Amino acid sequence: MIDVVLLESGGANITSVRAAFSRLGIDATMTADPERIRRATHVVLPGVGAARAAMDTLRGNGLLALIPTLTQPLLGVCVGMQLLFEHSEEGDTPCLGLLPGRIRRFDVADQLRVPHMGWNQLVRIRPSALTEGITNDSFAYFVHSYRADVDVNTLAECDYGQPFAAVVGNGRVFGAQLHPERSADVGARLLRNFIGIGP
């Protein structure tokens, strides 16, 4: 029995992410209760807005110590993905450190319009259950000003000025910089893949 919880990180997209699971027939629970979270089969960390505000909310909700101890598949979305890394340049914020690396702002020097907003193409660079069935060059929806570098944990990359990590994963820890809840069929596929990943 699939039981998805959405961690309350203060992001305005939490209801949209919940609706995206609902369209897949999953009634996801929004919660900050550690006991409830431990019982879930899948944990999602949504987030939009600023990294520091999201970390503060997680701390205030008593989730900072809990998240690293979870054993279920975990998916960070947008800022939620960025929080999985060690540090974000946005507000000089120490993050969860579940994945190595630092989040940095897009370099505006090379004529980039920031935020990176709109539909951009995915290229899978490592096979993973999370990105199964998503064909190369398919479009997903992005809205962000900060990004993770492509590294050994990058499952799919996207190009904006230079390549950045669009989907990441290592063990049970996954992240999507794209917004699966707003990426039409590609986003639905990614969420369906996520709930198909066993504990």
Place this chain on the structure above:
Amino acid sequence: MLSRRIIPCLDVRDGQVVKGVRFRDHVVMGGIEELAVRYRNEGADELVFYDISASPEGRSADPAWVSRISEQLDIPFCVAGGIRSVDDARRLLFAGADKISINTPALLRPELISEIAEAFGVQCVVVGIDSQWQDGRWCVYRFTGDPTRTDRAAVDTLEWVARVQELGAGEIVLNCMSHDGVRRGYDIEQLQAVRKLCKVPLIASGGAGEAAHFDEVFRLADVDGALAASVFHSGALPIPALKRQLQQQGHVIRS
């Protein structure tokens, strides 16, 4: 590569989508959710919902229908109409809107842009600008939702474009008033001038009448997206055909 966005704009009144010519003689087009889902299925990249009665009635757009749309839509959408405070923005964003668009209230109190950007991030703050050429320069107009109140703002368009970006606008929608509703093409000259100053995404609005106008505005004004209403609502230009044509012309378009 980042694609150019095709964005239908739906005017909402009393829970229904309406269309009108120059803000008058509104005709009901259908239910909000029904039309939203139809455009999504036809390949719209994003939708804008403009609650046209909110501002004149002194309220902001209704979170109830925003929430219903959010449950059904799996593409991004923006809500406009009567948003005057961080609280107004919060209600709509937590109801599921990805972005909110502010226009006259930002002219009356520019700090509103920074307040919303600080609370929720620049990515959800769209500033709408109604503008046209007047007395040798591009001028910004206020209260354009109510023809009896429309007046010219003190600031001119190019100054305002620079200022809203400093304040935290994450995107600008430039509605070129003299081209709006007449379907003779976007205001390329004005959009080019604004593009030079605009470092955030820029959306063209006003004037779309045929597929060639979209090709022109992407090619000549380098806008990130093109918004249109009547040309889509009337069925004159089906989105799948428009997107195919733009792809054939070499534009990066999501299929």
